[in-house]
Amino acid sequence: MSRDVAMNSGAPEGRSHSDSVATLLRGHNVLLAPMAGVTEAPFRGICKRFGAGLTYTEMVSAKGLHYNPDGSGSRNLLTMSPEETPCAVQIFGADPEMMARQAAAICERYGDAVALIDVNMGCPVAKVVNKHEGSALMRNPELAARIVRELVASVPVPVTVKFRKGWDDDLLNAVEFAMAMQDAGASALAVHGRTRAQFYRGPADWDAIAQVKRAVDVPVIGSGDVFSADDVARMLDETGADAVMVARGAQGNPWIFREARALLDRGERIEPPTPFERVDMAREHAAALVEFAGEHAYFRMRKHVAWYIHGMVGASIMRGRVNDCRDYAELDALLVEYRQFLSDGVHDGDVSEAGQHE
Numbered sequence: 122m123s124r125d126v127a128m129n130s131g132a133p134e135g136r137s138h139s140d141s142v143a144t145l146l147r148g149h150n151v152l153l154a155p156m157a158g159v160t161e162a163p164f165r166g167i168c169k170r171f172g173a174g175l176t177y178t179e180m181v182s183a184k185g186l187h188y189n190p191d192g193s194g195s196r197n198l199l200t201m202s203p204e205e206t207p208c209a210v211q212i213f214g215a216d217p218e219m220m221a222r223q224a225a226a227i228c229e230r231y232g233d234a235v236a237l238i239d240v241n242m243g244c245p246v247a248k249v250v251n252k253h254e255g256s257a258l259m260r261n262p263e264l265a266a267r268i269v270r271e272l273v274a275s276v277p278v279p280v281t282v283k284f285r286k287g288w289d290d291d292l293l294n295a296v297e298f299a300m301a302m303q304d305a306g307a308s309a310l311a312v313h314g315r316t317r318a319q320f321y322r323g324p325a326d327w328d329a330i331a332q333v334k335r336a337v338d339v340p341v342i343g344s345g346d347v348f349s350a351d352d353v354a355r356m357l358d359e360t361g362a363d364a365v366m367v368a369r370g371a372q373g374n375p376w377i378f379r380e381a382r383a384l385l386d387r388g389e390r391i392e393p394p395t396p397f398e399r400v401d402m403a404r405e406h407a408a409a410l411v412e413f414a415g416e417h418a419y420f421r422m423r424k425h426v427a428w429y430i431h432g433m434v435g436a437s438i439m440r441g442r443v444n445d446c447r448d449y450a451e452l453d454a455l456l457v458e459y460r461q462f463l464s465d466g467v468h469d470g471d472v473s474e475a476g477q478h479e
Protein backbone atom coordinates (compact mmCIF):
# COMPACT_ATOMS: atom_id res chain seq x y z
CA MET A 122 0.00 0.00 0.00
CA SER A 123 1.40 3.40 -0.89
CA ARG A 124 1.90 5.99 1.78
CA ASP A 125 -0.51 8.36 0.00
CA VAL A 126 -3.31 5.86 -0.09
CA ALA A 127 -2.71 4.94 3.50
CA MET A 128 -2.60 8.49 4.69
CA ASN A 129 -5.42 9.87 2.65
CA SER A 130 -8.04 7.20 2.84
CA GLY A 131 -8.89 7.88 6.47
CA ALA A 132 -8.39 11.59 6.70
CA PRO A 133 -6.93 14.34 4.61
CA GLU A 134 -4.93 15.46 7.62
CA GLY A 135 -3.55 11.96 8.13
CA ARG A 136 -0.16 12.69 6.70
CA SER A 137 0.46 15.90 8.59
CA HIS A 138 -0.74 14.34 11.84
CA SER A 139 1.50 11.36 11.30
CA ASP A 140 4.41 13.71 10.63
CA SER A 141 3.61 15.66 13.77
CA VAL A 142 3.70 12.47 15.86
CA ALA A 143 7.03 11.60 14.25
CA THR A 144 8.31 15.06 15.23
CA LEU A 145 6.94 14.65 18.75
CA LEU A 146 8.82 11.36 19.16
CA ARG A 147 12.14 12.46 17.69
CA GLY A 148 14.66 12.65 20.52
CA HIS A 149 11.77 11.87 22.91
CA ASN A 150 11.34 8.24 22.01
CA VAL A 151 11.14 6.62 25.44
CA LEU A 152 7.53 6.82 26.57
CA LEU A 153 5.66 5.93 29.74
CA ALA A 154 3.07 3.29 28.79
CA PRO A 155 -0.50 3.63 30.00
CA MET A 156 -1.10 1.43 33.06
CA ALA A 157 -4.53 1.46 34.68
CA GLY A 158 -4.23 1.86 38.43
CA VAL A 159 -0.55 2.77 38.21
CA THR A 160 0.15 5.76 35.97
CA GLU A 161 -1.85 8.44 37.73
CA ALA A 162 -0.93 12.05 37.01
CA PRO A 163 1.61 12.49 39.87
CA PHE A 164 3.61 9.46 38.77
CA ARG A 165 3.43 10.54 35.16
CA GLY A 166 4.81 13.95 36.18
CA ILE A 167 7.75 12.28 37.96
CA CYS A 168 8.51 10.11 34.90
CA LYS A 169 8.34 13.14 32.63
CA ARG A 170 10.82 14.94 34.85
CA PHE A 171 13.22 12.00 34.48
CA GLY A 172 12.97 12.13 30.71
CA ALA A 173 9.86 10.25 29.57
CA GLY A 174 9.14 11.60 26.11
CA LEU A 175 5.39 11.29 26.29
CA THR A 176 3.04 10.09 28.97
CA TYR A 177 -0.39 8.48 28.55
CA THR A 178 -3.40 8.70 30.81
CA GLU A 179 -4.76 5.45 32.14
CA MET A 180 -7.42 4.09 29.82
CA VAL A 181 -10.68 6.02 30.14
CA SER A 182 -14.06 4.51 29.24
CA ALA A 183 -15.96 6.47 26.59
CA LYS A 184 -19.14 4.92 27.97
CA GLY A 185 -18.19 6.03 31.48
CA LEU A 186 -17.78 9.60 30.24
CA HIS A 187 -21.03 9.41 28.30
CA TYR A 188 -23.26 8.08 31.07
CA ASN A 189 -21.62 9.91 33.90
CA PRO A 190 -20.30 13.15 32.43
CA ASP A 191 -19.97 14.88 35.77
CA GLY A 192 -18.94 11.85 37.75
CA SER A 193 -15.52 11.85 39.30
CA GLY A 194 -14.39 8.37 38.20
CA SER A 195 -13.58 8.74 34.53
CA ARG A 196 -13.07 12.49 34.81
CA ASN A 197 -10.29 12.18 37.39
CA LEU A 198 -8.47 9.89 35.02
CA LEU A 199 -8.30 12.82 32.63
CA THR A 200 -6.64 15.22 35.04
CA MET A 201 -3.17 15.97 33.75
CA SER A 202 -0.36 17.59 35.68
CA PRO A 203 1.12 20.76 34.15
CA GLU A 204 4.61 19.24 34.02
CA GLU A 205 3.50 16.39 31.74
CA THR A 206 1.39 18.22 29.19
CA PRO A 207 0.83 17.73 26.39
CA CYS A 208 -0.16 14.21 27.34
CA ALA A 209 -1.65 11.36 25.32
CA VAL A 210 -5.22 10.55 26.34
CA GLN A 211 -6.20 6.91 25.98
CA ILE A 212 -9.85 5.99 25.59
CA PHE A 213 -11.58 2.65 25.15
CA GLY A 214 -14.97 1.56 23.90
CA ALA A 215 -16.75 -0.12 21.01
CA ASP A 216 -19.25 2.50 19.88
CA PRO A 217 -17.60 4.69 17.21
CA GLU A 218 -20.02 7.62 17.48
CA MET A 219 -19.97 7.71 21.25
CA MET A 220 -16.17 7.49 21.33
CA ALA A 221 -15.87 10.26 18.76
CA ARG A 222 -18.22 12.53 20.71
CA GLN A 223 -16.36 11.93 23.97
CA ALA A 224 -12.95 12.38 22.35
CA ALA A 225 -14.08 15.67 20.79
CA ALA A 226 -15.35 16.82 24.19
CA ILE A 227 -12.00 15.90 25.79
CA CYS A 228 -10.11 17.91 23.16
CA GLU A 229 -12.41 20.87 23.64
CA ARG A 230 -12.13 20.77 27.39
CA TYR A 231 -8.39 20.22 27.72
CA GLY A 232 -7.20 21.98 24.56
CA ASP A 233 -3.44 22.05 24.08
CA ALA A 234 -2.90 19.68 27.00
CA VAL A 235 -3.97 16.80 24.72
CA ALA A 236 -1.10 15.61 22.52
CA LEU A 237 -3.13 12.90 20.83
CA ILE A 238 -6.05 10.54 21.34
CA ASP A 239 -4.96 6.92 21.64
CA VAL A 240 -7.48 4.08 21.33
CA ASN A 241 -6.98 1.04 23.51
CA MET A 242 -7.33 -2.10 21.41
CA GLY A 243 -5.11 -4.23 23.63
CA CYS A 244 -6.74 -4.54 27.04
CA PRO A 245 -7.18 -8.28 27.79
CA VAL A 246 -9.49 -8.03 30.82
CA ALA A 247 -12.68 -10.11 30.50
CA LYS A 248 -15.12 -7.40 31.55
CA VAL A 249 -13.70 -5.14 28.80
CA VAL A 250 -13.35 -7.80 26.12
CA ASN A 251 -16.86 -9.15 26.79
CA LYS A 252 -18.22 -5.77 25.72
CA HIS A 253 -16.26 -6.02 22.44
CA GLU A 254 -13.83 -3.36 23.71
CA GLY A 255 -10.05 -3.43 24.19
CA SER A 256 -8.29 -6.37 22.54
CA ALA A 257 -11.64 -7.80 21.35
CA LEU A 258 -11.39 -5.22 18.55
CA MET A 259 -8.53 -7.25 17.09
CA ARG A 260 -11.17 -9.85 16.22
CA ASN A 261 -13.31 -7.19 14.60
CA PRO A 262 -11.02 -5.05 12.41
CA GLU A 263 -14.00 -3.51 10.56
CA LEU A 264 -15.39 -2.05 13.77
CA ALA A 265 -11.89 -1.02 14.86
CA ALA A 266 -11.43 0.85 11.57
CA ARG A 267 -14.80 2.56 11.93
CA ILE A 268 -13.79 3.76 15.39
CA VAL A 269 -10.56 5.24 14.02
CA ARG A 270 -12.34 6.89 11.07
CA GLU A 271 -14.97 8.48 13.33
CA LEU A 272 -12.33 9.74 15.71
CA VAL A 273 -10.12 11.13 12.96
CA ALA A 274 -13.09 13.03 11.57
CA SER A 275 -14.00 14.43 15.00
CA VAL A 276 -10.83 15.54 16.78
CA PRO A 277 -8.18 18.12 15.88
CA VAL A 278 -5.28 16.02 17.22
CA PRO A 279 -3.61 12.83 15.91
CA VAL A 280 -5.45 9.56 16.57
CA THR A 281 -3.28 6.57 17.41
CA VAL A 282 -4.00 2.93 18.29
CA LYS A 283 -2.41 0.58 20.80
CA PHE A 284 -2.95 -3.11 20.14
CA ARG A 285 -1.33 -6.52 20.54
CA LYS A 286 0.47 -9.14 18.52
CA GLY A 287 -2.91 -10.81 18.03
CA TRP A 288 -5.79 -12.39 19.89
CA ASP A 289 -4.21 -15.81 20.42
CA ASP A 290 -1.86 -18.18 18.61
CA ASP A 291 -4.59 -18.86 16.03
CA LEU A 292 -5.08 -15.19 15.26
CA LEU A 293 -1.72 -13.45 14.95
CA ASN A 294 -2.96 -10.54 12.90
CA ALA A 295 -0.86 -7.57 14.09
CA VAL A 296 0.41 -6.75 10.59
CA GLU A 297 -2.98 -6.83 8.82
CA PHE A 298 -4.55 -5.02 11.73
CA ALA A 299 -1.84 -2.34 11.67
CA MET A 300 -2.36 -1.77 7.95
CA ALA A 301 -6.11 -1.49 8.42
CA MET A 302 -5.66 1.05 11.23
CA GLN A 303 -3.22 3.07 9.14
CA ASP A 304 -5.70 2.94 6.26
CA ALA A 305 -8.43 4.22 8.53
CA GLY A 306 -6.29 7.26 9.38
CA ALA A 307 -4.30 6.32 12.49
CA SER A 308 -1.24 8.56 12.81
CA ALA A 309 0.89 6.14 14.85
CA LEU A 310 0.61 2.60 16.15
CA ALA A 311 1.78 1.07 19.42
CA VAL A 312 2.27 -2.70 19.42
CA HIS A 313 2.47 -4.86 22.54
CA GLY A 314 4.26 -8.05 21.51
CA ARG A 315 1.94 -10.44 23.36
CA THR A 316 -1.41 -11.93 22.39
CA ARG A 317 -4.57 -11.33 24.36
CA ALA A 318 -4.41 -14.96 25.47
CA GLN A 319 -1.04 -14.26 27.09
CA PHE A 320 -2.27 -11.28 29.11
CA TYR A 321 1.09 -10.15 30.53
CA ARG A 322 2.71 -13.58 30.77
CA GLY A 323 5.51 -15.10 28.75
CA PRO A 324 8.09 -13.26 26.71
CA ALA A 325 6.98 -10.40 24.47
CA ASP A 326 7.63 -11.08 20.79
CA TRP A 327 9.63 -8.14 19.50
CA ASP A 328 9.60 -9.62 16.02
CA ALA A 329 5.86 -8.86 15.82
CA ILE A 330 6.78 -5.20 16.42
CA ALA A 331 9.49 -5.34 13.72
CA GLN A 332 7.01 -6.86 11.26
CA VAL A 333 4.51 -4.07 11.86
CA LYS A 334 7.25 -1.47 11.50
CA ARG A 335 8.20 -2.91 8.11
CA ALA A 336 4.57 -2.96 6.94
CA VAL A 337 3.41 0.58 7.70
CA ASP A 338 4.58 4.14 7.10
CA VAL A 339 3.27 5.77 10.27
CA PRO A 340 5.47 5.82 13.40
CA VAL A 341 5.50 2.57 15.36
CA ILE A 342 5.95 2.34 19.12
CA GLY A 343 7.09 -0.95 20.64
CA SER A 344 5.89 -2.34 23.97
CA GLY A 345 6.68 -5.42 26.01
CA ASP A 346 9.50 -6.55 28.30
CA VAL A 347 11.33 -3.24 28.59
CA PHE A 348 12.91 -3.33 32.04
CA SER A 349 16.19 -1.46 31.64
CA ALA A 350 17.95 1.19 29.59
CA ASP A 351 19.66 -1.61 27.70
CA ASP A 352 16.26 -3.10 26.83
CA VAL A 353 15.18 0.28 25.46
CA ALA A 354 18.23 0.53 23.21
CA ARG A 355 17.93 -3.10 22.14
CA MET A 356 14.23 -2.85 21.28
CA LEU A 357 14.83 0.27 19.17
CA ASP A 358 17.68 -1.47 17.43
CA GLU A 359 16.10 -4.88 16.90
CA THR A 360 12.63 -3.72 15.84
CA GLY A 361 13.41 -0.46 14.04
CA ALA A 362 10.54 1.08 16.04
CA ASP A 363 10.39 4.85 16.26
CA ALA A 364 9.84 4.76 20.01
CA VAL A 365 9.60 2.40 22.95
CA MET A 366 7.11 2.29 25.81
CA VAL A 367 8.19 1.45 29.33
CA ALA A 368 5.42 -0.19 31.38
CA ARG A 369 6.20 -2.50 34.33
CA GLY A 370 9.84 -1.46 34.02
CA ALA A 371 8.86 2.00 35.30
CA GLN A 372 7.04 0.72 38.38
CA GLY A 373 9.02 2.04 41.33
CA ASN A 374 11.69 3.00 38.83
CA PRO A 375 11.13 6.37 37.12
CA TRP A 376 14.94 6.58 36.85
CA ILE A 377 14.74 4.17 33.93
CA PHE A 378 13.95 7.17 31.70
CA ARG A 379 17.06 9.05 32.81
CA GLU A 380 19.17 5.94 32.34
CA ALA A 381 17.71 5.28 28.89
CA ARG A 382 18.27 8.86 27.75
CA ALA A 383 21.87 8.78 28.97
CA LEU A 384 22.48 5.58 27.04
CA LEU A 385 20.70 6.70 23.85
CA ASP A 386 21.99 10.28 23.79
CA ARG A 387 25.53 9.89 25.11
CA GLY A 388 26.24 6.17 25.16
CA GLU A 389 26.62 6.45 28.94
CA ARG A 390 25.57 3.93 31.55
CA ILE A 391 24.68 5.94 34.63
CA GLU A 392 24.46 4.71 38.20
CA PRO A 393 21.07 3.46 39.39
CA PRO A 394 19.48 5.38 42.27
CA THR A 395 20.71 4.75 45.78
CA PRO A 396 18.36 3.15 48.34
CA PHE A 397 18.03 6.60 49.94
CA GLU A 398 16.94 8.16 46.66
CA ARG A 399 14.39 5.41 46.27
CA VAL A 400 12.88 6.01 49.71
CA ASP A 401 12.91 9.77 49.15
CA MET A 402 11.10 9.27 45.85
CA ALA A 403 8.49 7.04 47.51
CA ARG A 404 7.84 9.89 49.98
CA GLU A 405 7.68 12.49 47.25
CA HIS A 406 5.34 10.32 45.17
CA ALA A 407 3.06 9.70 48.17
CA ALA A 408 2.90 13.42 48.98
CA ALA A 409 2.08 14.27 45.37
CA LEU A 410 -0.58 11.55 45.17
CA VAL A 411 -2.30 12.71 48.34
CA GLU A 412 -2.18 16.30 47.15
CA PHE A 413 -3.65 15.22 43.80
CA ALA A 414 -6.29 12.72 44.87
CA GLY A 415 -6.93 13.43 48.55
CA GLU A 416 -5.88 11.91 51.87
CA HIS A 417 -7.55 8.52 51.18
CA ALA A 418 -5.18 8.00 48.23
CA TYR A 419 -2.35 7.00 50.61
CA PHE A 420 -3.88 3.55 50.25
CA ARG A 421 -2.96 3.44 46.58
CA MET A 422 0.71 4.03 47.49
CA ARG A 423 1.05 0.57 49.00
CA LYS A 424 1.98 -1.11 45.75
CA HIS A 425 4.20 1.79 44.70
CA VAL A 426 6.17 1.68 47.97
CA ALA A 427 6.63 -2.07 47.53
CA TRP A 428 8.04 -1.42 44.06
CA TYR A 429 10.33 1.40 45.20
CA ILE A 430 11.93 -0.66 47.95
CA HIS A 431 11.93 -3.96 46.07
CA GLY A 432 15.13 -5.87 46.76
CA MET A 433 16.27 -3.56 49.54
CA VAL A 434 17.24 -4.75 52.99
CA GLY A 435 14.18 -5.19 55.23
CA ALA A 436 11.78 -4.74 52.32
CA SER A 437 9.48 -7.64 53.18
CA ILE A 438 8.99 -6.45 56.75
CA MET A 439 8.42 -2.94 55.45
CA ARG A 440 5.76 -4.17 53.01
CA GLY A 441 3.79 -5.67 55.88
CA ARG A 442 4.07 -2.47 57.90
CA VAL A 443 3.07 -0.31 54.94
CA ASN A 444 -0.05 -2.42 54.52
CA ASP A 445 -0.96 -1.76 58.16
CA CYS A 446 -0.76 2.03 57.82
CA ARG A 447 -4.07 3.75 58.43
CA ASP A 448 -3.34 7.17 56.97
CA TYR A 449 -0.84 9.20 55.01
CA ALA A 450 0.92 10.60 58.09
CA GLU A 451 1.60 7.07 59.35
CA LEU A 452 2.90 6.01 55.93
CA ASP A 453 5.22 8.99 55.69
CA ALA A 454 6.51 8.47 59.23
CA LEU A 455 7.20 4.84 58.40
CA LEU A 456 9.22 5.82 55.33
CA VAL A 457 11.24 8.30 57.42
CA GLU A 458 11.90 5.54 59.95
CA TYR A 459 12.94 3.14 57.20
CA ARG A 460 15.34 5.72 55.78
CA GLN A 461 16.90 6.09 59.22
CA PHE A 462 17.16 2.30 59.50
CA LEU A 463 19.00 2.19 56.16
CA SER A 464 21.21 5.03 57.23
CA ASP A 465 22.11 3.28 60.51
CA GLY A 466 23.12 0.23 58.52
CA VAL A 467 25.27 2.20 56.12
CA HIS A 468 28.48 1.42 58.01
CA ASP A 469 28.06 -2.12 56.70
CA GLY A 470 27.77 -0.72 53.21
CA ASP A 471 24.82 -3.00 52.99
CA VAL A 472 21.62 -1.28 51.94
CA SER A 473 21.68 -1.96 48.24
CA GLU A 474 20.34 -4.89 46.33
CA ALA A 475 23.81 -6.41 46.32
CA GLY A 476 23.78 -7.00 50.05
CA GLN A 477 20.49 -8.65 50.84
CA HIS A 478 19.38 -10.32 54.02
CA GLU A 479 15.68 -10.38 53.37
Ligand SMILES: Cc1cc2nc3c(=O)[nH]c(=O)nc-3n(C[C@H](O)[C@H](O)[C@H](O)COP(=O)(O)O)c2cc1C
Binds near residue numbers: 154211244344348366
Ligand atom coordinates in the same frame (compact mmCIF):
# COMPACT_ATOMS: atom_id res chain seq x y z
C1 LIG B 1 -1.05 -2.91 35.71
C2 LIG B 1 -1.09 -2.67 34.22
C3 LIG B 1 -2.06 -1.84 33.68
C4 LIG B 1 -2.12 -1.62 32.30
N1 LIG B 1 -3.05 -0.74 31.81
C5 LIG B 1 -3.05 -0.45 30.49
C6 LIG B 1 -3.93 0.54 29.96
O1 LIG B 1 -4.71 1.19 30.69
N2 LIG B 1 -3.88 0.78 28.61
C7 LIG B 1 -3.02 0.09 27.78
O2 LIG B 1 -3.01 0.34 26.57
N3 LIG B 1 -2.17 -0.82 28.26
C8 LIG B 1 -2.15 -1.09 29.59
N4 LIG B 1 -1.23 -1.98 30.07
C9 LIG B 1 -0.25 -2.61 29.15
C10 LIG B 1 1.05 -1.82 29.12
O3 LIG B 1 0.88 -0.53 28.59
C11 LIG B 1 2.14 -2.57 28.29
O4 LIG B 1 1.75 -2.61 26.94
C12 LIG B 1 2.38 -4.00 28.79
O5 LIG B 1 2.50 -4.02 30.20
C13 LIG B 1 3.64 -4.62 28.17
O6 LIG B 1 4.80 -4.00 28.60
P1 LIG B 1 5.80 -4.63 29.73
O7 LIG B 1 5.98 -6.10 29.40
O8 LIG B 1 7.08 -3.83 29.51
O9 LIG B 1 5.16 -4.41 31.05
C14 LIG B 1 -1.19 -2.24 31.44
C15 LIG B 1 -0.21 -3.08 31.99
C16 LIG B 1 -0.15 -3.30 33.35
C17 LIG B 1 0.92 -4.20 33.91
